[in-house]
Every structure is written in structure tokens, then in C-alpha cells.
Amino acid sequence: MTRKTHHVPAEGVETTFRVRYAETDGQGIVYSSHYLVWFEIGRTEWCRRAGIDYRKLEEEGYLLVVTEATCRYLSPARYDDEVVVRTRLASGNRRQLQFDYDLRLLTTGKRIATGATTHLWLDRAGKPIVLPTELRRLFEV
């Protein structure tokens, strides 16, 4: 029996936000590192939609760390653009997860970036852990 109460569509979860001026750089476009923060926004919403409160998971001692991140920058994003990030759980087992991301401008639908992150579950001491079955089911593809 799983405590998963929400349905996460296989094609992923979408969330929208506006580009902050702070995220632009001297080239007038968003600086590369912020896309990794936007991936985090996507993951947080994926979790929420899946009925997972990630903040609570951390309080219970399950920490999801990033072990690899990759981003392909296809077209620039600018201040005040509305960006839609679609987040999909690509794979998951008791030890690791992989999410992938697809970012588009809301108004034009133009794809601006794609990316992926891989993650490992650690305890507070930084040791890899095996997720209990009940939790593991929440991160099933």
C-alpha cells in the first residue's frame, strides 16, 4: 500500500515563474548558473504534485543531493520573461534519482533550455542511504 495520493503525469509537471533582473548578467541575458536553480524550482513542484513535502523529508533525515547536472542553453531568457519549466522523473531507484527538464518561454512557446540532474539520497552525516519502500514508491517512474 502506497501513501502516494497525487498523480504525476508521465510527461511531467509544469510550473511558471518570471525571470528576475538579478538573474541577468552584463550580456543582458540570464546567466548560466541560474538555470540550475530553475531546475530546483521544477523539482520542488514535481514533489509537491506527487504528494511529497521535500522539506519534511529533510527534517526526517532524507537529503537529496545533486551528483550531476547538465544544461543545454538553446535560446536566451531575459528579464521579466515568463518561463515554464516542465520536470519529469526520468529514473529512480532506492538510492538514486534522475530528473530531466524542458524550459520554454510562456508567451511564444520557444524552447530555451533542456537539462538533467542526477541525485543521491544521503543522511544528515552525508552517508548514502537506501530509501524505505514507502518513500521509494513516491519516486517511482
Add this chain to the structure above:
Amino acid sequence: MTRKTHHVPAEGVETTFRVRYAETDGQGIVYSSHYLVWFEIGRTEWCRRAGIDYRKLEEEGYLLVVTEATCRYLSPARYDDEVVVRTRLASGNRRQLQFDYDLRLLTTGKRIATGATTHLWLDRAGKPIVLPTELRRLFEV
């Protein structure tokens, strides 16, 4: 008897760093929030010069939080500029501290900003604490 082993000059401690491209914004100059990070660089160096290992203090349960920050932006800083931040302990008692900051460009000496931060000592649970005398002496003006 104090365990203070280093002398911090009253006029403050200087440290130099280069502006990162990531810190610039669409106006081609450094975005306002990064100056507060630069203040932190100044505080860290002030502590080091005073013989204080702030990371260790946190491990021992003494957390210095920011309760107020103010910055006056006088002239812009740009990518790859070398910035000198001079940090001075303005006041300190067993509960609170105030630092002030003076930022200049290394090559021209031009002042780009001044600022101040006030701080409170908390424990891990977020409760205000009184610093032990031995530690309090390290933060004497």
C-alpha cells in the same frame, strides 16, 4: 586572560577580490544584492585576522545572524574589477555586533560603496544567546 592572539587594527581589515561576471546584471554593473555577500567576505577576513575561526564557532553552536544591513551605492563596479573591502568592528557586546564596510576599486582607489551590518548571536535552535566572556573578548572594539 584572553586567547586573542592576533591584532586587528582599529581602522579595520582589508581584503581584495575580483568581480565575477555572474555578479553583473543587465545594466552591465554589479547587482545590488551582491554587496551584502561582499560584506560577508569582509567579515570572514576580519574574523580570520582576529584569530577567530567562524566555521568552528558555528560548529560549537554560536551562530551570528544578520539583523540589519544597509548599503550606499556610490559608484558602479564592473566585471573583473578588483574590489578592496575594508571591514571594521564598529561595536560589540555579549549579544550583538556591528560591522561597517568601505569598498573601493583597487586600481583607482575610488570608493564604490559603504555599508553596515548588525548581528545577533543565536544558538542552533534560533534563540538569542550571551557569548561567553572568552569569546566575547575576541569581538571587542
Add this chain to the structure above:
Amino acid sequence: MTRKTHHVPAEGVETTFRVRYAETDGQGIVYSSHYLVWFEIGRTEWCRRAGIDYRKLEEEGYLLVVTEATCRYLSPARYDDEVVVRTRLASGNRRQLQFDYDLRLLTTGKRIATGATTHLWLDRAGKPIVLPTELRRLFEV
């Protein structure tokens, strides 16, 4: 005749966002500098509500730079908290503006910070400019 088409209530404009994990620091709470980014989110929404497209203003050569920022940190914000920032135009003339900010947690209403920023209008070359009357009216208190 003004081209101001929207009403900005005197008590200010509210906008809500969630705290990003990236904004937390080793103390488990939001790092001080990010509040200045949150102020920018507030200003952007204030402008939108006032019928001002700030991005367009910059394209037309009117750049609003920060000349002073101050923040009082009253209570910590944590990952995934929903923060409401209320932004008010405190004063404005043809050369300068001042905004002030009030930040609360959405769920509890607890005030977490207050702040203010002052601004100067510059041209692309970084010279102070006087705002044309039509634009100046958009930033009337």
C-alpha cells in the same frame, strides 16, 4: 493628460513567491542578500500594476539604479515558505524614487523583514537624467 491606466493603491502592491532552496544557507535560513532580490520582485510587480513596463523603459534608455538599500531582518524565512512582499512607492520626483517593503509569511502572516531602497534615474552612459513629465507621472506617490 497621463497615460497611467492602472490604479496603484497607496498601501502598496502585494506579490507572493516561494523560497528557493538555493536561497537558504548553512544556517538553514535564507541568506541576507536574497531579500534585496525579493525587493526587486516587489518593484517589478509595483511597476506592472502601475501600467509600467520597466523592461521597455530600459530599452528606451531610462535605467533605474539602486543608490541605497536597507533591510531589517525580523524573523527567518525557510525553504518552500510562501513570502508576501508588499511594495509601496514612498516618494518620487523627476530624479529619484524611494520604495519601501514589508515581507510576511503567507500562512501565518508573521512579518519577516522590512526594507527600503532609493533609486536614481540614469541614461545608458550612467549619467543622471530628469524623467520626462509623462513618465514622471507614472511614479507619483
Add this chain to the structure above:
Amino acid sequence: MTRKTHHVPAEGVETTFRVRYAETDGQGIVYSSHYLVWFEIGRTEWCRRAGIDYRKLEEEGYLLVVTEATCRYLSPARYDDEVVVRTRLASGNRRQLQFDYDLRLLTTGKRIATGATTHLWLDRAGKPIVLPTELRRLFEV
């Protein structure tokens, strides 16, 4: 005849910096996105060592944008750690460049991350450009 005046060793260029508290997150370790900023620090130093003033290149209308970034996180970095980033030009032609990065802790030599970025040369209007031969030689492997 090249105007390259400095020698960049094939094994790359090293530069050292300290982790800022602002770069840590609620897990007590550096947040993933900051490594991409650290890559930029590495590139800037690589350029300087190669006799290239990147800021000047931008002023002359040659903008290097990031088209792909990847990072493998091997071991955490913490506040005040000294990090050595070694930057190597992996490939380069008249249109594109690839850098790779190797990050270690200064005191222990422990590798904390590896990464790579690919770049495209654009003009101010965002159009891909072909680098003049003289400049292209500065970015020879």
C-alpha cells in the same frame, strides 16, 4: 604572427578562492549552481594567463556565451574551504570553444567536482560570428 604573449600550459591554469557562506545551502554544503560560477572564475583566469582581456573583447563586440554546461559533484565543499579550480581549453575553433574544469580542495587535494562548458561567439545582436584569425589564435589548444 600572433599577439599571444603569455604561455598557457596544456595542463591548464589554476586559481584559488574561498567558499562564501552565501554559497552554502540548508544542507550545509555548497549549492550546485555555484560551481558554474566557479567555472567562470576559472575561465577568467585562463584568459588572463593567455594574455586575453575578456572584458575588452566584449567591449569590442565579441561575446562568449555558454551553450552547454555539465558538472559532476564528487564531494561537498563547505564554507571557508579553499578551492583550486584548474581550467583547460579542451578545444577551440573560429566559432566555438570548450573548457574543462577540475576542482579540488587546497588543503587536502581532494577532488570535489569536474565539469565542462561549451561556448559560442556572438555579436552584440546575438548572432553567431567567426572570430578574426588574430583573436582565434589566442584560443588555440
